[in-house]
Amino acid sequence: MQQRVRGVGRRWHTGLVAKKPKFDFWEGAETRAIQPYQANKVYLCPGCNRDIPKGLGHIVAVPPEAVDLRRHWHRGCWNGRANRAQKG
Numbered sequence: 001m002q003q004r005v006r007g008v009g010r011r012w013h014t015g016l017v018a019k020k021p022k023f024d025f026w027e028g029a030e031t032r033a034i035q036p037y038q039a040n041k042v043y044l045c046p047g048c049n050r051d052i053p054k055g056l057g058h059i060v061a062v063p064p065e066a067v068d069l070r071r072h073w074h075r076g077c078w079n080g081r082a083n084r085a086q087k088g
Contacts, residue, residue, distance in 0.1 A: 026081065029061040034072070047077025047084070 036057045039047045043052040052058050052072055059078045073081075 026061055026063060029063045031062075032060045033076070034058050034060055043072035045074045045077050046071050046083055049072055050074075 004006055012034050034057055036055050039052070039057065041055060043058070044050070045058075052074060057075070059073045059075055060070060061073055061078065
């Protein structure tokens with residue numbers, strides 16, 4: 001893994017940078033933006049394991065091979081999933 005060194009200006013803190021996982025289950029998933037007025041239920045985000053409250057806009061992702069595994073994600077969790085270290 002690569003390391004970035006803290007320096008002057010807009011540099012990163014010293015630490016490991018996660019590599020992109022070899023297989024992304026959500027690659028090619030069909031996504032749909034849910035507007036705040038459409039969010040009528042509380043959902044659990046698989047990216048951070050926190051609630052998505054009623055009235056909060058978010059993303060619904062449906063994997064191409066398993067439409068029954070539709071999940072609701074915070075927008076930030078969905079956009080940052082490739083930068084997160086792989087669990088397990």
